[in-house]
Amino acid sequence: MKRLPPLPALHTFLITAQCCNFTRAAEQLHITQGAVSRQIAGLEDHLGYELFIRQARGLSLTAEGREWLPRVQQIFGLIDEAVEQIGEKRETLQLKAPTCVMRWLLPRLLQWQKERPDVPVELTTTVKHGVDFHREQFDAAVMYGPPPDSSLASRHLFDEQLTPVCSQPMLEGPMALQTPADLQQHLLLHPTRDERDWNAWLKAADIRLSNVGKGQHFETLDLAMSMASQGTGVAIGDWSLIGDDLSAGRLVMPFDLKVKTGLAYYLVFPEKPEPSPKLRELMGWLVEQAQSR
Missing domain, CATH: 1.10.10.10 (Winged helix-like DNA-binding domain superfamily/Winged helix DNA-binding domain)
Incomplete structure (x- = not known):
């Protein structure tokens, strides 16, 4: 097919x-x-x-x-x-999440709907990394960044861990990626408009490249990963978000080094009113999915 x-x-x-x-x-x-x-x-x-x-x-x-x-x-x-x-017949949980986490979150929400069709979830995506439960009508949200402040109840999902990824053919042939220094010969793909992710990983790898600023920038992680899977270049991605791509062979890790940035993904929700049993079940299930990576 x-x-x-x-x-x-x-x-x-x-x-x-x-x-x-x-x-x-x-x-x-x-x-x-x-x-x-x-x-x-x-x-x-x-x-x-x-x-x-x-x-x-x-x-x-x-x-x-x-x-x-x-x-x-x-x-x-x-x-x-x-x-x-269908939405008229059921009470739908309202969830907000940044676009950068969609690669991990969306497949799991689809699996949740298969297992629990009686607990539908409506997902709203945003490029911003915050939520105001006083003004926004969401039951919970996924946040990316440092630990949320004490005004929000939260559950940790996973830490951001940066690592280069590419297609399998880039590990073969005369220009095969064997050491970080080999990245000098390849186009570097940036998931954001700046180069901070690549610079953080290269610093941890103790390597300097002259082609970092000559790479191609994308609006989202998803676009960068898609181009990397097609063999366009080597992307820097969050290992926590691309596990499904690695398992399926769409992407491979040329190096073992994964660099924690100090940022992470959290499920956040207001403590009052008390979360419903269905919301608690969904959040608990997502935390289990995150811990089983």
């Missing part, structure tokens, strides 16, 4: 196709224009053909794009219908 296109990329295609403009699509999706452009390009690479004709005054759909549009509209129409019809 052919690998299906990623759902977020299809959603980006739908919004872009409706307005035929990267800028307006970015405004509706609350991401940058560059992120929209990269997601569309990634989807086109996955499918093997172009969906849009890039023009000076905007975009227009190709023949393939016109065939895709009504099908994608139907897919998301069915999802919206399911959300409305």
